[in-house]
Amino acid sequence: MAASTSAQDNLYREAAATYGAAMERVARAYEADPESRRDLLQDIHIGLWRSLEGFNGLCSLRTWVYRVAHNVAVSHVSRERRHRSQVLVGLEEIELLPDAKEGEGASQRRDTLARLLGLIQALKPPDRQVMFAYLEGMDAAEIGEITGLSAVNVATKVHRIKRVLARRFEEGERDGK
Amino acid sequence: MANESSPSDMRNVWQSQRTEGIHMSMEEIRGRARKFQKRIHWRNGREYVAALAVSVYFGFELWRAHGLMTQVGFGLLIAGLAYMVWQLHRRGSARDVPAELGLANGVDFYRRELARQRDLVRSAWSWYIAPVVPGLLLVTAGFARTNPRHVQHPVLSMCLFDAFAAVFFLLIWQLNRSGARRLQKRIDELDALQGLR
Numbered sequence: 001m002a003a004s005t006s007a008q009d010n011l012y013r014e015a016a017a018t019y020g021a022a023m024e025r026v027a028r029a030y031e032a033d034p035e036s037r038r039d040l041l042q043d044i045h046i047g048l049w050r051s052l053e054g055f056n057g058l059c060s061l062r063t064w065v066y067r068v069a070h071n072v073a074v075s076h077v078s079r080e081r082r083h084r085s086q087v088l089v090g091l092e093e094i095e096l097l098p099d100a101k102e103g104e105g106a107s108q109r110r111d112t113l114a115r116l117l118g119l120i121q122a123l124k125p126p127d128r129q130v131m132f133a134y135l136e137g138m139d140a141a142e143i144g145e146i147t148g149l150s151a152v153n154v155a156t157k158v159h160r161i162k163r164v165l166a167r168r169f170e171e172g173e174r175d176g177k
Numbered sequence: 178m179a180n181e182s183s184p185s186d187m188r189n190v191w192q193s194q195r196t197e198g199i200h201m202s203m204e205e206i207r208g209r210a211r212k213f214q215k216r217i218h219w220r221n222g223r224e225y226v227a228a229l230a231v232s233v234y235f236g237f238e239l240w241r242a243h244g245l246m247t248q249v250g251f252g253l254l255i256a257g258l259a260y261m262v263w264q265l266h267r268r269g270s271a272r273d274v275p276a277e278l279g280l281a282n283g284v285d286f287y288r289r290e291l292a293r294q295r296d297l298v299r300s301a302w303s304w305y306i307a308p309v310v311p312g313l314l315l316v317t318a319g320f321a322r323t324n325p326r327h328v329q330h331p332v333l334s335m336c337l338f339d340a341f342a343a344v345f346f347l348l349i350w351q352l353n354r355s356g357a358r359r360l361q362k363r364i365d366e367l368d369a370l371q372g373l374r
Contacts, residue, residue, distance in 0.1 A: 009203050016201075024196040041199055046213060047278050049206045054276020064279040071278045071286040078290055112190045124363075126370060129283045135191040148282030153370065165187055 011061070012049045019065045022136065023048070026066070029120045029132045030073035031080075040076050047072040059145060066133070066146045074125050112169070119168065130157045221266065228262045247319030254312030264304040268297065288367045295360035298353040306346050313342060 016023075023044050031037040048068045055064060120131050126147060133143040140154045147154070201209070232255050239251035281289065321335035 012203075012206070020198060021196040024199065025191070025194065028194075042201070042209065045199065045201055046206060046210050047275065050210055050275035051278040055279060067280075067282060067286075068278040070283050071281060074283070074287050075290060078294065109190055112187065113194055116187060116191055124366075125287050126284055126367065135188050137188055137192060146283055148284035149370065169187070 008049070008052045008055075011052045011055060015048060015052070015061055015065050016045065019062065023065065023069050025136070026069040026073055026132065028117060029128060030077055032117070032121055036076075036080065040073060043076065044069045044072045063142065063145050070125075070129050070132075070146065077125065115168065119164070127157065130154060131161050134158050134161055224265055225262055228258050232258050242319070244319050244323045246315055246322055250312050250315030250317075250319050252312070253315060254309055257308030257310075257312050260308045261305060284367055284371060288364060288371075291360050291364050291367070295357050295364065298360070299357040301353050302346075302350045306349060310346070314339065 024041055027037050027041040027044060031040045048065060051064070051068050055061075059067075116135065120128055120135075123131060126149070129147045130143055130149070133146055138146075140151050140158065143149070143154045143158070144151055149157070235251045235254050235258070239248050239255070242248050242251060277286070317335045317338055321331040323331075
């Protein structure tokens, strides 16, 4: 019992040290409100520690961490949506939505990040997970392992994401000139 | 200023965003996990205490009631409440499987979450509304039958009360049904997505 707790603690420490920043980015992708985001991030950490008791090594620790983070965040969004009226959309519809832009004077990098967050937070969970994983630099196989989608499906979605991003940010640049 | 519109630049912006960093010691993690469990127990406990308080009140009314019909009605209301609490306990305690968070991929987990919510709202009438209906009907019918002197039109009062309760229950049932339909639509979308696996 003590040995398994210690193994669980060690795994958690390793995961938190290696993927702490990634978990924070997951929380940002799901929650715009800073106060609720802090709560969500803590829930992700607690969920991760509790889940590691059942870590079976069948997937990498990285995949496990991302799955836990997304699954805790999805539960959070489901809970919060009962109190908020935000409508989530798919990648197909996001191209039709008006773009959210930052005010004048914001640096381009900050502006890009704010718009990326605006885009990702408006997506339905499966599309959000694919876009997040794409931005994290994962390949199609890894994205499939985390989301449960086939390689073909992931490829289609990534293609669509690239198109959405290109259109959105090209338009943004044109408007900014 | 360099343009940051290519996919790799956007990935770069995303990955290099400033993070605050969260540092939780093992004691803090364990403490919060315990708190989390306590919060669930406390939430369930509140429901049990509320049900117990209402049952005590119904028990008092049962003791004081005149007429077998009203007494049986209050007895059924207590039994209905007990059934509701048992269902709450059963449904609440079946959920907590922490390893599931890492074992299930995103689509499967989300689908299960939606299906759980759908089943909850779809079946709510059968364990949250229906158990109290027979008791309520008997109590109001018993009330009308004993014909208390301080109420001028006991039968009319009973009919009005039952009609109001029926409209209220129907409204809840209808809301739950449309909620379940919305959830089912989202599940169907996921199934269509999984069909491409």
